Amino acid sequence: MILDKSCIAPAGHVQFLKNRRVLPVILSAKRFNDIVYRSTMGANRDKLAAAVEDERYLEYLKKGHDALSKHFTNVGAHSLDEEKQAKLDQELREAEIREKQIRLEDERTRKERIIRANRILEELKPGQRALHHALMESEMIYQRKYNEAVNREILQNAEDQQRRDEIECPETLVPASSLTEEELKAKEQAKAIVVRALFLKDIEERRQQKADEKEQEIYEGIVEREQYKCLHEQELKAAKKLAEKRREFCRNAYRESLKEKAAVAKFEKICNKIDDRVICVDNARRRHLDTRYNVAVNAMRNKIIQNRERQAVEVCRQQEASKQQNRKLHEEIVDRYDVEVEMDEARRQCQIEELSKQRRAYQRIEQRQAREKRQKEAEIRRYQIAGRLKNHETNKRFANIEQIRKDKATSELRSILFGQRDEFLEKQREEKMRMAECQANPYLQEDLNFTNDALKSAKKAREAGRPIYPIAKAVEVYRRKNQLDVEPEGRMVQRSKLRDYCWPGYHSKADLAYRQYEHNEECRQRQESDRNQIFANCIKITKMAAEEQPYKPCVPSCPVKCFQHRGMPPIDSNNSIDVCRQVCYEDHLPIRPCPGSMQIIKPCKMDSQAISNRNNDNYDESLAVNRPSSARISDIDTRDHPFIHVLSNDPHKAALRPSKTYCISRSDRARTWR
Structure with a gap:
């Protein structure tokens, strides 16, 4: 028997060469390993090995446990109910721990979702979108x-290359010929005559x-035309012949x-006669x-009735014989039963005597x-008493340990x-503090986050x-749009030193009031710190922008743009026209025409000073243009910067949010940013 037939097996690539439509199946190493793993039932083998390992570990x-239990001889064996109760308690503790872990995980996931949603909402605010x-x-x-x-570099390279080409390949003049x-x-002229002759010859040939x-x-x-005429005559003759043939065909048809x-x-008449004859024969x-069928059915019915009568007589004879046989059998069974009852009674009496003997022996x-x-x-009782007397010190030490544990649990409880009581009182005080909380700016944290970002x-x-x-x-x-400003410094309300010792509840009320004062002061300091941080961030950004793009003063030009933005100022004569030349608008001119009613803006302080100085004879206009306003910006480092401008105090100007700050005097305005 030949077992190895690999030499006669067809090559794998031959069928693909014969049939190009059959494509080979390409498997990756991972997929091939998975197929082999499933074919060899690797999962079942792994499960079986894991089960065997678990059983071995449980046996271990x-x-x-048995070896350890041998050392505890005084511990009594637990009953089955106690083991079940201990197992149930362990499962309940594990379930409680599992539920707590799930609850903590859900709470953490919820907090992460809330933080992510708040971050998305924060990014959708106008400030963040503007940033x-x-x-x-x-x-x-x-x-x-x-x-x-x-x-520019590409253009410069092209110009350099062109310059090098001009240097290497200069333009030269072609020398003239020696002909006159x-x-x-x-x-x-001779060439023109030849060309004219060729042109005329070409025209004649074309004509x-x-x-x-x-x-x-x-x-x-x-x-x-002659050919078409002959063809038409032939078609007429053919049409006449075709019409004659059609008429002859119709007559023959x-x-x-x-x-x-x-x-x-004739055929239908013959068929009708044949059908009539067939119908007559079929009826006969x-x-x-029908006659033969009725005769046969009657004979068969009579035969069946005779057979049934004969069978009924035979059945009656057999029933009489079986009744006699059953009667004899019943008599025999009754006699046998009486004998068996007598024998059973005797046997029962013998068994009762034997059982009484066994009962006395068992007793x-x-x-x-x-x-x-x-x-x-x-x-055992004597041994236990001796053991208790022997282990009295051990029992006493165990009792002391139990008492210490109980005392510790009592102190913890x-x-x-007491901690719950203190926490309740602290929550009550905090609730009272929240009722008297200072009015914080709801947009301050948003502004601080914006400047930090x-x-x-x-x-x-x-x-x-x-x-x-x-x-x-x-x-x-x-x-500018959100009217960020620095509030003036406030004064803290100090705690009163006077004490009314006659009123018992004075101390608690005074402590609560003082804590409210401290809370308000902390809130104010926190807001002031946030505002200082906001303006510090603004100054840092401004300085970084100033280092990148130094300040260039605006060159005064035609005041038409300023008129379009601010309106025509009230003037008495053309000599007093002067607009704020230190204010440069960054937005472009509107495309639509100027409105009919122009907004009239009051001249600023520096403009009024400039107008009053211009009326003087010794007024230098170059100094007035480049001189900054010290009443608006007091910081020397940021006074001449283009990104720090004075906000207008126009009450009709619309703001992005309502301002919660109160009015500031001119002296305070000189110290703050507006």
Whole structure:
């Protein structure tokens, strides 16, 4: 028997060469390993091995438990109910721990979702969107400058290459020929005559060709008309012949149809006669068959009745014989039963005597076992008394440990109860404190977050080489629109030193009032710190933008743009026209025409000073243009910066949010940012 037939097996690639439509199946190593794993039932083998390992480990634990239990001889064996109760308690503790873990996990997931939702809502606020727009604008400016630098470099390289080409390949003049001007003219004239002759010859050839083509077209038209005429005559003759053939065919078809109609009528007449004869024969056949069937059915019915009568007589005879046999059998069974009852009664009496003997023997054995049990219990009782006397110190130490544990639990419970009481009182005091909480600015934290994010973005932009001007502009616009301001310093209400010792509840009320004062002061200091941080961030962003793009004073030009933005000021003469030349509007002029009613803006303080100084004879206009206003910005480092402007105090100007600050005097305004 040949077991190895690998040599006669067809090669795997031969079938793919014969049939190109069959594509081989390509399997990865992982998929092949999975197929082999499933085919060899690897999962079942792993499960079986894991089950065997678990059983072995349980057996190992059981043996260790038995070996450990041998050392505790005084511990009594637990009953089955106690083991079940201990197991149930363990399951309940595990379920409680599991529920607590699930609850903590759900709470953590919920907090993460809330934090993520709050972060998304924070990013959707106008300030954050403006900051994001500023970052995109900064990136766009950087990319635009980079592209412009690349284009300038490409243009410079092209100009340098052109300059090098001009240096290496200069323009040179082609030297003139040795011919004279008359010879050149004669040569050109001869060439023109030759060209004219060739041109005329070409024109004549084209004219002759057109005439020949026209004559050929006329001849072809005559021939084509004659051909069409002959074809038309042939078609007329063919049509006449076809019409004659059609008429002859119709006559022949009519004659044939008459003959076929007569033959069909004759055939139908013959068929009707045949059908009548067949019907008559069938009726006679049915009549004879019905007669024979009725005779046979009657004979069969009579035969069945005779057989049933004969069978009934035979059954009656058999029933009489069986009754006699059953009567004899019943008599025999009754006699046998009486004999068996007598025998059973005798046997029962013998068994009762035997059982009484066994009962007396068992009673003697039980009395002996009870005596032995009482003796053994007395010995065990004596041994236990001796053991208790021997382990008195151990029992005393155990009792002390139990008492210490109980005292510790009692102290812990007492501390928990006192802690709950203190916590309740603290919550009550905090509730009273919240009722008297200071009025905090709800937008302060949002402003602080915005300035912090803007400062971080500005630092990242400076590290990445991106322009900081759009970020500084967004911060300045945000500060102006939201009316960010520094409130003047307030005074803290100190605690009264007077005590009314006659009123018992004075101390608790005074402590509560003082804590409310401290809470309000902490709230105020926290808000002041946040405001200082906001303006510190603004100053840092402004300085970074100033380092990137130094300040250039605005050059005064035609005041039409200022008129369009601020309206025509009230003037008495053309000599007193002067607008705030230190104010430069960054937005573009409106596309629509100027409105009919222009808004009239009061001249600022510096403009009034400039007008009064201009009326003087010794007034220098160059100094007035570049002189900053000390009444608006007091910081020397940020006074001349283009991104720090004075906000207008126009009450009709719409703000992004309502201002919760009160009015500030002119002296305070000189110390703060407006």
